[in-house]
Amino acid sequence: MTIEAIQEELIDEFSMFENWMQRYEYMIELGKSLPLIEEKLKTDDKLIKGCQSKVWLNSEMKDGKIIFTADSDAIITKGIIAVLVRVFSDQKPQAILDANTDFIDEIGLKEHLSPTRANGLVSMIKQMKMYALAYQTQLKN
Amino acid sequence: MPFDIQKIRNDFPILSRKVNGCPLVYLDNAATSQKPQQVIDCIVDYYSNYNANIHRGVHTLSQEATNAYEAARKKIQKHFNAKEAFEIIFTAGTTHGINLVANGFSEILKKGDEIIVSAMEHHSNIVPWQMLCEKTGAILKVIPMNEEGVLVFSEYEKLLSQKTKLVFVNHISNALGTINPIEKIIEKAHEVGAAVLIDGAQSCSHIKPDLQKLDVDFYVTSAHKMCGPTGVGILYIKEEWGNKLPPYQGGGEMIAEVTFEKTTYAGLPHKFEAGTPNICGGIAFGAAIDYLNSIGFEDIEEHENELLKYATEKLLEIEGLKIYGTGPNKTSVVSFNIEGIHPYDIGTIVDKLGIAVRTGHHCAQPIMDFYKIPGTVRASFAFYNTLEEVDALVNAVKKAKMMLE
Numbered sequence: 001m002t003i004e005a006i007q008e009e010l011i012d013e014f015s016m017f018e019n020w021m022q023r024y025e026y027m028i029e030l031g032k033s034l035p036l037i038e039e040k041l042k043t044d045d046k047l048i049k050g051c052q053s054k055v056w057l058n059s060e061m062k063d064g065k066i067i068f069t070a071d072s073d074a075i076i077t078k079g080i081i082a083v084l085v086r087v088f089s090d091q092k093p094q095a096i097l098d099a100n101t102d103f104i105d106e107i108g109l110k111e112h113l114s115p116t117r118a119n120g121l122v123s124m125i126k127q128m129k130m131y132a133l134a135y136q137t138q139l140k141n
Numbered sequence: 142m143p144f145d146i147q148k149i150r151n152d153f154p155i156l157s158r159k160v161n162g163c164p165l166v167y168l169d170n171a172a173t174s175q176k177p178q179q180v181i182d183c184i185v186d187y188y189s190n191y192n193a194n195i196h197r198g199v200h201t202l203s204q205e206a207t208n209a210y211e212a213a214r215k216k217i218q219k220h221f222n223a224k225e226a227f228e229i230i231f232t233a234g235t236t237h238g239i240n241l242v243a244n245g246f247s248e249i250l251k252k253g254d255e256i257i258v259s260a261m262e263h264h265s266n267i268v269p270w271q272m273l274c275e276k277t278g279a280i281l282k283v284i285p286m287n288e289e290g291v292l293v294f295s296e297y298e299k300l301l302s303q304k305t306k307l308v309f310v311n312h313i314s315n316a317l318g319t320i321n322p323i324e325k326i327i328e329k330a331h332e333v334g335a336a337v338l339i340d341g342a343q344s345c346s347h348i349k350p351d352l353q354k355l356d357v358d359f360y361v362t363s364a365h366k367m368c369g370p371t372g373v374g375i376l377y378i379k380e381e382w383g384n385k386l387p388p389y390q391g392g393g394e395m396i397a398e399v400t401f402e403k404t405t406y407a408g409l410p411h412k413f414e415a416g417t418p419n420i421c422g423g424i425a426f427g428a429a430i431d432y433l434n435s436i437g438f439e440d441i442e443e444h445e446n447e448l449l450k451y452a453t454e455k456l457l458e459i460e461g462l463k464i465y466g467t468g469p470n471k472t473s474v475v476s477f478n479i480e481g482i483h484p485y486d487i488g489t490i491v492d493k494l495g496i497a498v499r500t501g502h503h504c505a506q507p508i509m510d511f512y513k514i515p516g517t518v519r520a521s522f523a524f525y526n527t528l529e530e531v532d533a534l535v536n537a538v539k540k541a542k543m544m545l546e
Contacts, residue, residue, distance in 0.1 A: 024493070
């Protein structure tokens with residue numbers, strides 16, 4: 001699936017919920033399906049800076065696509081990173097770099113986050129795009 | 142109820158607002174207190190009727206503003222029972238006061254001198270001293286605490302020696318609510334000739350200290366913790382220390398005479414009050430103190446103790462909930478975690494239910510490191526909180542637990 005198609009799918013899914021409580025419950029659910037980073041990779045250099053809870057993110061290249069795995073010590077945060085991994089994992093670096101992130105506003109994710117958490121969300125996306133840029137540069141060389 | 146809680150709540154306009162569709166339950170009083178109409182009116186009155194710069198003009202407005210500002214200083218002196226009004230220095234807040242003292246001691250301390258802080262200090266009471274030690278070569282010693290979150294007094298006694306020049310302790314820990322035995326701490330420090338600074342930021346809204354009786358050398362606090370505005374606070378400085386410490390900042394107001402060859406400094410308190418101060422803030426601080434005294438600190442303490450007892454009991458009924466700071470002398474702060482759940486997750490859910498609590502390390506990372514936790518959820522109660530609000534908190538935490546497990 002393309003990034004846009006996955007984003008559309010998420011917008012549809014989140015539009016079914018009437019209130020924030022259901023959205024949070026769904027995010028917690030999504031957190032459970034997150035492809036987990038291997039325990040031995042949970043080192044400080046894999047931590048995303050700017051998050052108030054701990055978020056580890058790993059990436060590897062497989063058949064020209066980036067595979068993300070992650071984890072967090074907070075459940076809601078884990079749901080947030082799960083949403084992002086679903087969108088950006090198993091995609092080509094260029095597609096990740098080109099993707100816009102308007103879907104976050106459309107599913108109402110940001111408005112339900114405290115400013116500190118919203119900053120964390122921005123850091124997560126930035127980190128994923130950084131990985132994509134690094135792999136893209138490698139491909140070109 | 143020892144007093145009319147509904148009448149008190151009506152004084153605070155913010156308490157009737159809604160958050161996320163739910164009535165606001167404000168339990169972040171250790172971070173800052175809400176403001177009663179009396180204080181808000183005082184601020185509006187100042188800017189509407191007698192805003193002027195102080196201590197310099199001969200015109201009527203300037204005199205009115207000066208009189209009101211100096212009357213506030215006297216009010217604060219009386220409240221904290223300082224010997225002289227000039228021992229009360231207006232500051233921008235607690236952190237400013239601490240830095241002012243630290244700066245003064247940078248001229249006094251010598252290499253090898255020792256200063257003592259407690260293990261339960263706020264970052265603002267750790268960092269300035271570390272900077273001071275780096276600058277002077279003095280050594281920072283730390284009074285340890287036990288599992289209950291209580292300072293180990295015998296260890297404190299061991300740390301004291303002729304080398305000790307300064308002891309800095311908060312009256313009440315912001316993260317745990319523990320009330321420290323400052324009387325004994327001051328007495329012991331004085332026995333070895335060390336000066337003591339007490340950080341009253343967390344205690345001033347609960348306990349009215351008697352600075353003369355305590356015989357403390359320095360006491361700092363912030364107005365916003367006691368129903369006053371942000372950006373203003375006081376440093377109490379015992380007269381002899383006030384004369385001994387050099388000025389902190391140069392500027393207007395703090396001088397007696399200026400020529401390009403030599404400037405002589407003004408006496409206390411102006412020596413430490415360079416520039417145009419937070420005039421309105423100082424006056425409103427006085428109004429806040431009047432307000433608290435009109436309710437009465439005995440009644441405040443009694444009501445808050447009732448809230449603390451009830452909240453502690455009810456929260457402990459939740460399975461897996463652990464409270465940090467369980468010493469016998471505590472103020473109305475409950476810092477807790479639920480086993481297996483991150484404090485941020487709990488904070489996020491309860492906020493959606495209209496409840497304001499603090500989550501995180503509370504600017505006291507050493508305490509979190511001590512307990513090996515990332516942070517806590519902290520509910521801190523004020524005299525305007527009710528038992529029903531405690532119930533709302535407990536129900537919200539239960540709901541969060543259900544969702545997050």
